[in-house]
Amino acid sequence: MSKGLPTRSENYSEWYNELVKKADLAENSAVRGCMIIKPYGYSIWEKMQRALDDMFKETGHQNAYFPLFIPKSFLSKEASHVEGFAKECAVITHYRLKNDPDGNGVIVDPEAKLEEELIVRPTSETVIWSSFKNWVQSYRNLPLLINQWANVVRWEMRTRIFLRTSEFLWQEGHTAHATKKEAEEETAQMLEIYAKFAEEWMALPVVKGRKTANERFAGADDTLCIEAMMQDGKALQAGTSHFLGQNFAKAFDVKFQDKSGALEYVWGTSWGVSTRLMGALIMAHSDDLGLVLPPKLAPIQIVIVPIFKGDEQLEKIAEKVAPIVKSLKAKGVSVKFDDDDQARPGWKFAEYELKGVPLRVAIGMRDLENNTVEIARRDTLTKETVELDGIEAYLIETLDKIQENIYKKALDFRTENTKEVNSWDEFLVKIEEGGFLMAHWDGTSETEDKIKDLTKATIRCIPLDSEMEEGKCVLTGNPSKQRVVFARSY
């Protein structure tokens, strides 16, 4: 019944690829590195968007939309930004096609060459800060709290569906503030929102931390992030929030008049999460039978499968089920009654397991006699027979329990696979087992690079809430004040 899904232990990577395809989440397109997000996958993304968008708006942010194209010269304005982003980009050089004189379809019209090439946005700091310059005159225009839902393109050589694609969907927040303190608070606030979303909606525990200088966003003074652990023990960066200092303000000359009348540069932040979260969601919770979705993000939360022979039986079941469906829908539960008579119950059970529907309710003729239904939980794969009276409340309660249980399972897994490591020998052994290694580091980029070269592990972050502790760097033995998170990562 596993529809030919490889198991996680056989081949985790292949399991993921096949699951994405077989559960109808997404597929690769004819354009290398660009994916097609299919309706089932997209409906999960829509739920993510809605939840995040509500949180952004509750904290005073407004959505806007900026151009897809960036003039090439804009990228060069912020010195370290250009190093990070003006590399693997989609470059538009022409604006017209014409019929091939040889009759072979269409060719690029050489006469329609752009004076300045345009880049498809890899991120929008440059185009947005060039607007901020016109939007900000006085302290009364601040803060600017802008978010954009958009597609971006980074030409990736090695792509992986949802995790690393040339085109992806995301939101990018861009804010401007009168003071450094306010911009730092915004950076921290958005990290908290991402962590809350990951934990409460995705059922995904995350470590909140600070990136080392090596891993910082190109153009930022400080990058905060949330890091999650996948079931193969690898880390996945699930969201970042950048304190930009006055870097972009200076690059794009964005100044404001403060209350005393003096002209000052503004302070900036940017922050984003992307369809990469879909990859994290799939990898964190699913099993060898298919997707396991937290109820809050499941497109179908409850499926009701009638067990019947012939129309007459189906009608009787449908009559019993109709008021339950109605009452659940009125309470905001997404419920599907699958009365398709072309597929057998067993096939349907496997299909909804594959698709990660949190609760499956089966109801047959004997259930009608006994006034019961059979309820199957996707997360625990347990079944129970339950009285029909009060079934709606029971189902809703169970959805809550599933949400909690999925989170707890992921948290337990992370706890088991997070290890303190105190010597280099130990590091070399433990890193092969996967998971997060909490180890001392001497704070230098050299050591970080060397550890990466030797083990492929990087510093995922310097945790924000970990205790200070005197220690010695796991590689060099030099003094350290805090353990950091090492892991191999996606």
Next chain:
Amino acid sequence: MSKGLPTRSENYSEWYNELVKKADLAENSAVRGCMIIKPYGYSIWEKMQRALDDMFKETGHQNAYFPLFIPKSFLSKEASHVEGFAKECAVITHYRLKNDPDGNGVIVDPEAKLEEELIVRPTSETVIWSSFKNWVQSYRNLPLLINQWANVVRWEMRTRIFLRTSEFLWQEGHTAHATKKEAEEETAQMLEIYAKFAEEWMALPVVKGRKTANERFAGADDTLCIEAMMQDGKALQAGTSHFLGQNFAKAFDVKFQDKSGALEYVWGTSWGVSTRLMGALIMAHSDDLGLVLPPKLAPIQIVIVPIFKGDEQLEKIAEKVAPIVKSLKAKGVSVKFDDDDQARPGWKFAEYELKGVPLRVAIGMRDLENNTVEIARRDTLTKETVELDGIEAYLIETLDKIQENIYKKALDFRTENTKEVNSWDEFLVKIEEGGFLMAHWDGTSETEDKIKDLTKATIRCIPLDSEMEEGKCVLTGNPSKQRVVFARSY
């Protein structure tokens, strides 16, 4: 108080441009033809999206996402589609930049040339039908009812903010069906949805009709559309729904096995509306003082402006207002209490008029004594003093009345400016007055072209619901069975 807005009668075109800018809806960007949709404008677009998306989902459609890029060769697969769309496109030829060896920023890396150029989608039929080929095997996979919210690019030489921009936002529906009849019904259903949205949400009366062969979508067998009249008497096409026949199915070899086991080509439709609707909304209702927004799409439906001197007075007013705001919000009304003490009431009144806030409530110390408020309607510019008791219900009722009144005003305007025309001399006079001319036409493209050359008027549509009537073509005198809508257009 008009903030320097030109009047409509002075210069309609300039009035529109300035209004878009001064009301903070959108602005031009550094990239020619690409606009920036500012938060106030974007929040109107979000309301449009939500209402449309709900209607699409209620009729069984699902959202998905397809790649931004289209391989050049895809465009050539459907013969008439390539004629229509493979012209003014953004063409990606390279995928990498590198540092300029001369030290002047970045340049295109000549070694990173794509084997096949990619086109930024001008519309997604080709990329979507190449997926449909893999999604459809049997009648059990049909219908496919897909919608996508996306950005598209058509390189426009003469651009106009919201109305014709190189990049714009839209939704594009793409469906595949087992029978011709079903696809035709889908085409008609989506036109009805667009008409309903225009009339009930945008307060915009529309003529539902069929495009002539000249104006048909490239690749369609039939194009239905809704046409609205702007205040200058010009027509604006507000949405289109295309019956694609089996054209794309044949071009992309999309076949299905029917119940008898025979292989058949599927039947297709596509349909779309775009940020052009923002232009229609602005042009249809606004006046010389600024925007006039239908309450259902207004980001702020009610603004409450306190008239006060000093903190003590403000506090008293705020106390009185707080429960009203709370109760309105609980009823889903978007309400703002503007307690800014840096701007005068008169300035605020003008500002909210400019922004098209449907209802303005002013409350001062005398109002507190009398237990009244002053209510100003944006659509009629009338004011009245109203008792505070029961104010919430009264405000909500008034919002409904404003929605109806704006629609009625636009409908009356259209009725006054729609004229039956029976001779060529009359046509030449009336077309200069603007509006819709209902005239007989002999059904040939030649006559249509000639009328366009002579008068710049095109056939906006052959109305779906107009009576059959024997007559003679207004230009050639040849026989005709039905009047069609002629107008100059955006």
